[in-house]
Amino acid sequence: MWLFFYTTKLIIMPSFDIASKVDVQTLDNAINVVKKEITNRFDFRDSHVVIELNKKEFSILLEADSDMKLQQIIDVLISRSMKQGIDGNAFDFSKDAYPSGKVVKKNVSVKNGLKQDDAKKIVKAIKESGLKVQPAIMDNIIRVTAKKIDDLQAVIALCNNGNFGVPLQYENMKS
Numbered sequence: 001m002w003l004f005f006y007t008t009k010l011i012i013m014p015s016f017d018i019a020s021k022v023d024v025q026t027l028d029n030a031i032n033v034v035k036k037e038i039t040n041r042f043d044f045r046d047s048h049v050v051i052e053l054n055k056k057e058f059s060i061l062l063e064a065d066s067d068m069k070l071q072q073i074i075d076v077l078i079s080r081s082m083k084q085g086i087d088g089n090a091f092d093f094s095k096d097a098y099p100s101g102k103v104v105k106k107n108v109s110v111k112n113g114l115k116q117d118d119a120k121k122i123v124k125a126i127k128e129s130g131l132k133v134q135p136a137i138m139d140n141i142i143r144v145t146a147k148k149i150d151d152l153q154a155v156i157a158l159c160n161n162g163n164f165g166v167p168l169q170y171e172n173m174k175s
Helices: 024-040 067-083 116-128 149-161
Strands: 015-019 050-054 059-064 098-100 103-110 133-138 141-146 169-174
Touching: 015 149, 024 050, 024 067, 059 067, 067 103, 116 133, 116 141, 116 149, 133 149, 141 149, 149 169
Parallel strands: none
Antiparallel strands: 015 141, 015 169, 050 059, 059 103, 098 103, 133 141
């Protein structure tokens, strides 16, 4: 009796994922650092300042006595967040500040996950680059596959140089 075994070689192409995420704990640490710095600053002594993080909605509520102080809080928020490893593009400052009694309030949303429009822009830029890769949108990530790792590294360089307005992370590199 003869037994034959067929072995199929599974060809795995190199791939990686492009994502846009903000770690909640890192964001919370950055907010705590901002609160500590603002309370220790001389120009904010005896001033009304509120900095609150809503972890469920990924938003930050900022309150200050004046527009100028609110802008200073935003500057500190961006600089301290970048030191914690959060990209400055992760914050959406598009909503205007609004007065509420004697204070000025501003809701800052934190971008978490790739929106469909942003993902389409990135995929379009990758396809227009002429690289031999296959980008595919999967929920809130983009999976990029290629025959050579060098092509994937070229895509990472392209995404780093392109200004897409969202912070990008590259995950799950498989070769």
